[in-house]
Amino acid sequence: MTSEDRSLDGGTAAIAPGSDRAEFDRSSSDRAEWDVIVLGGAAAGENAAQYASQFSGLTSVLVEASLVGGECSYWACMPSKSLLRPVEVVDAANHLSGVAASLADPQAVLARRDEVINRLDDASQVKWATDNGIDVVRGYGRLAGERTIELTAPDGSTRLLHARHAVVVDTGSSPSVPATPGLREALPWTSRDVTNLHEIPRRVVILGGGVVACEAATWLRGLGVAELTVVYRGDGLLTNQEPFAGELVADGLRDSGVQLRPGRTVSAVARPDVRDTGTGLVHGGEVRVTLDDGSVITADEIVVAAGRTPNTGDIGLETVGLPTGGFLDVDDQQTVRGVDGSWLYAIGDVCGKALLTHMGKYQARIAGEVIAARAAGGADPAGAGNTTDLPSATDLPSAAAGHLGLPQVTFTNPEVGSAGMTERRAREAGLDVETVEHDLAALAGTYVLREDYRGRSKLVIDRATDTVVGATFVGTGTAELVHSATVAIVAKVPLSTLWHVVPSYPTVSETWLRLLESLRATRHAAAKG
Numbered sequence: 001m002t003s004e005d006r007s008l009d010g011g012t013a014a015i016a017p018g019s020d021r022a023e024f025d026r027s028s029s030d031r032a033e034w035d036v037i038v039l040g041g042a043a044a045g046e047n048a049a050q051y052a053s054q055f056s057g058l059t060s061v062l063v064e065a066s067l068v069g070g071e072c073s074y075w076a077c078m079p080s081k082s083l084l085r086p087v088e089v090v091d092a093a094n095h096l097s098g099v100a101a102s103l104a105d106p107q108a109v110l111a112r113r114d115e116v117i118n119r120l121d122d123a124s125q126v127k128w129a130t131d132n133g134i135d136v137v138r139g140y141g142r143l144a145g146e147r148t149i150e151l152t153a154p155d156g157s158t159r160l161l162h163a164r165h166a167v168v169v170d171t172g173s174s175p176s177v178p179a180t181p182g183l184r185e186a187l188p189w190t191s192r193d194v195t196n197l198h199e200i201p202r203r204v205v206i207l208g209g210g211v212v213a214c215e216a217a218t219w220l221r222g223l224g225v226a227e228l229t230v231v232y233r234g235d236g237l238l239t240n241q242e243p244f245a246g247e248l249v250a251d252g253l254r255d256s257g258v259q260l261r262p263g264r265t266v267s268a269v270a271r272p273d274v275r276d277t278g279t280g281l282v283h284g285g286e287v288r289v290t291l292d293d294g295s296v297i298t299a300d301e302i303v304v305a306a307g308r309t310p311n312t313g314d315i316g317l318e319t320v321g322l323p324t325g326g327f328l329d330v331d332d333q334q335t336v337r338g339v340d341g342s343w344l345y346a347i348g349d350v351c352g353k354a355l356l357t358h359m360g361k362y363q364a365r366i367a368g369e370v371i372a373a374r375a376a377g378g379a380d381p382a383g384a385g386n387t388t389d390l391p392s393a394t395d396l397p398s399a400a401a402g403h404l405g406l407p408q409v410t411f412t413n414p415e416v417g418s419a420g421m422t423e424r425r426a427r428e429a430g431l432d433v434e435t436v437e438h439d440l441a442a443l444a445g446t447y448v449l450r451e452d453y454r455g456r457s458k459l460v461i462d463r464a465t466d467t468v469v470g471a472t473f474v475g476t477g478t479a480e481l482v483h484s485a486t487v488a489i490v491a492k493v494p495l496s497t498l499w500h501v502v503p504s505y506p507t508v509s510e511t512w513l514r515l516l517e518s519l520r521a522t523r524h525a526a527a528k529g
């Protein structure tokens with residue numbers, strides 16, 4: 001299997017036969033020096049090690065405290081998408097005349113989720129690493145000065161690991177739990193519980209209106225939660241998206257029977273009977289959730305989906321002169337700013353640029369290539385901070401272009417796909433923008449998908465270059481449209497060229513043509529005065 005074939009960050013769920021974690025750990029346990037040490041073995045970290053070592057001859061190691069593959073593989077992307085897909089199929093079927101479907105066996109859906117997450121066994125990921133010449137060391141790592149990691153092994157013993165060239169931090173993020181009175185004491189479900197649920201509570205309150213909250217509300221309701229309330233600050237859901245995205249998702253949730261409480265937050269939580277039953281099991285008795293308007297919701301479980309905290313509080317950043325607890329500030333080579341010698345890199349959630357697996361993996365590919373290029377630059381990396389012979393930043397791979405594209409899909413009903421900047425962000429960036437929107441329900445391609453199609457698309461255009469800098473598509477079947485927008489944005493395709501990119505009939509992608517036609521009409525009218 002290649003890295004792209006294997007589970008989690010992308011692929012199959014089957015556990016590869018023949019891997020032997022214990023044997024591998026023994027073989028690497030006495031080694032103390034590699035060219036590259038990756039702290040945190042998530043999908044991004046795997047890519048960093050791969051790209052640093054694949055064609056360079058550099059040695060690399062993943063230091064992983066838990067499961068190789070990270071959050072995405074076991075407690076985030078993969079379990080959540082496996083829970084959402086059956087809900088989407090049922091909903092799509094029930095909006096076509098002559099077709100009827102139901103989610104008849106929720107336990108079977110949970111069983112398939114368990115297959116998708118390899119039953120929390122990372123043997124196939126470890127095998128992929130070792131097959132690719134990447135070592136894996138189990139344990140918790142902390143920086144202990146330049147190019148050095150202090151490893152605390154699972155048996156509690158400690159030892160120092162040294163990197164000849166680079167250390168890459170890929171320690172990810174953890175759910176933030178607000179300091180609301182009684183909330184932490186109530187042992188609320190976090191993203192780990194709600195993706196790895198083994199019990200389906202009858203009544204649930206979700207705190208938050210972001211991506212995790214909206215997706216979790218979709219699968220919990222689909223799996224049979226009878227009373228589901230989403231409590232969120234401000235007026236809208238998914239506030240990082242164009243406003244119509246949150247509005248359409250709110251409509252979809254309401255239609256499915258979810259109660260929305262916008263503009264509210266939780267002021268107190270009480271759960272007299274708290275039990276630490278384990279991940280995905282109801283954590284005790286009833287929860288009384290008091291909102292800031294004094295109203296009280298009684299539920300069987302509360303889910304906190306209030307953003308993420310970077311895992312930088314206890315990784316020894318102070319030993320290299322960096323502040324602890326915040327996101328790591330990186331340049332376009334993913335090198336951490338504020339550390340001399342260009343040996344410390346950060347990728348994934350921990351650098352706070354885009355908390356998405358595919359963006360973390362992109363950053364990892366760049367970091368890996370930069371490390372290999374710097375290593376080939378002739379400098380003696382052990383010569384403490386000697387960067388004089390290294391390629392200059394302008395000669396090195398850069399993550400700047402990919403961050404312009406910034407694709408994201410939120411797998412709600414309707415799904416939300418976006419790339420680049422929203423109109424608000426583009427204006428905040430100082431661009432002179434023109435926008436155009438289209439009602440996706442007006443397409444032949446969406447009419448055949450479902451009879452009551454609701455959806456909208458929007459382009460944000462930079463007038464100075466006449467290129468697309470942002471695109472949003474909301475509606476069934478829009479997820480796969482995102483890549484077309486990412487290509488247009490990253491490649492800075494002029495609108496005059498996009499006119500010749502003909503979408504197939506009858507597909508959702510015809511919205512590109514309608515958007516360009518609207519723009520043409522607007523510009524024609526403006527030119528006529």
Ligand SMILES: Cc1cc2nc3c(=O)[nH]c(=O)nc-3n(C[C@H](O)[C@H](O)[C@H](O)COP(=O)(O)OP(=O)(O)OC[C@H]3O[C@@H](n4cnc5c(N)ncnc54)[C@H](O)[C@@H]3O)c2cc1C
Nearest residue numbers: 040042065070071072076077141171172348349355356357
């Ligand atoms: C419910 C949910 C659904 C999501 N769905 C999607 C999606 O569909 N698509 C998408 O693109 N993104 C999705 N995301 C976001 C995605 O999961 C994250 O962006 C991604 O997992 C971040 O990867 P990472 O490389 O930063 O590290 P993580 O996946 O957070 O992993 C970090 C790893 O480092 C290890 N570690 C931490 N500290 C140490 C240490 N000191 N020593 C050794 N090891 C350490 C951890 O054990 C872990 O394995 C979702 C997130 C959530 C919560």
Ligand SMILES: NC(=O)c1ccc[n+]([C@@H]2O[C@H](COP(=O)([O-])OP(=O)(O)OC[C@H]3O[C@@H](n4cnc5c(N)ncnc54)[C@H](O)[C@@H]3O)[C@@H](O)[C@H]2O)c1
Nearest residue numbers: 178208209210211212213233265305306307355409410411
């Ligand atoms: N399909 C996907 O790509 C996908 C799916 C899930 C998560 N993710 C990623 O994971 C990250 C985390 O998702 P998330 O939903 O936890 O974060 P988010 O930033 O998307 O949303 C956080 C929500 O919590 C609210 N909030 C924050 N602090 C609060 C407080 N003290 N009290 C009340 N409400 C509070 C915010 O107002 C917001 O509604 C996101 O950046 C997202 O990109 C991606």
